[in-house]
Amino acid sequence: MDAKLIKNAVLGLAVGDAFGMPYETGKRGEYDVYADASDGQGGYVMRGYKKGMPAHWYEDEMPAGIWTDDTAMVLAELESISRLGRIDPEDMMNNFCKWHFEGEFTPYGKSIGQGRRTVAALEKYRGGAKALECGGADEQDNGNGSLMRMLPFAFVGPLMESSGVTVRELSALTHAHEYSTRSCEVYVEFARRLLEGMDKHSITGALGDLGAPLDKIKNIEHLTEDEIKSSVFVVESLEAALWCFLNTDNYEDCIMKAINLGGDTDTIAAIAGGLAGMCYPVPEKWIDQLMRKDYITEMCDRFINAIK
Secondary structure, eight states, X not given: OOHHHHHHHHHHHHHXXXXXXXXXXXXXXXXXXXXXXXXXSSSBOOOOBOTTSSOTTOSSOBOTTOOOHHHHHHHHHHHHHHHHSSOOHHHHHHHHHHHHXXXXXXXXXXXXXXXXXXXHHHHHHHTTOOGGGOSBOSTTOOOSTTGGGXXXXXXXXXXXXXXXXXXXXXXXTTBOSHHHHHHHHHHHHHHHHHHTTOOHHHHGGGSOOOOTTSGGGGGGGGSOGGGOOOSSSHHHHHHHHHHHHHTOSSHHXXXXXXXXXXXXXXXXXXXXXXXXXXXXXXXXXXXXXXXTHHHHHHHHHHHHHHTO
């Protein structure tokens, strides 16, 4: 297992999350992310949230580099796997509860960004339900809250097998409807094939018949921007992230394209950023802006040592 690749992928996810955070819910074409993030020298710099930016529900201004639920839940998973040496859904749910209710695995001691379906699942778990029975299974329970945290499972195939846990079950901790579980399977399989060295442009065509509503993914690279929606609906989030990744050839362009789509910018940039981090260098200037950067890299090192 390539330790550098794993760390770059997790950092790629975290940078995408942090970069996209202040622009979340912005409408495509109404907010010029390229101009706002310009460093004045042809490059881009991460911004914090300030009044007037699209993520209007934040009461206080925040500095650049704050990451949200996307990164926090991934870190909670990495910690569980590192400590136990196996995939344990109950322990992961315990960690998710520590994150949401107690502020662990966060940039500054407070959880931010969590969706309603994720919160409902954690409240159900805290009320005594088994971990694998907590995720909502109705069609309206298809936000992207499980897809955003799937990246680590692309690196632990043998460990998942020995632990007797599937991607569908790991999605169902918070999102159990088939649209969510199948989207997670597609994302993990895509990342695994990248890890094996497959050309990224060949992967979607090799995934087999995905069926509705995931069938657009087979041709996702060739769709126009107008055909891409960037909402919280899990299928559309996956489509948007793959479209950005497949239509760029470096990390920076991938992230900027994802954020400029508008909508759920932090999560789509995180999902795309994890894939881009597997293929391209993540700019050090952006990594350096991450809050608790050393904590993230330390968690990656612990995870890598645990799965060797």
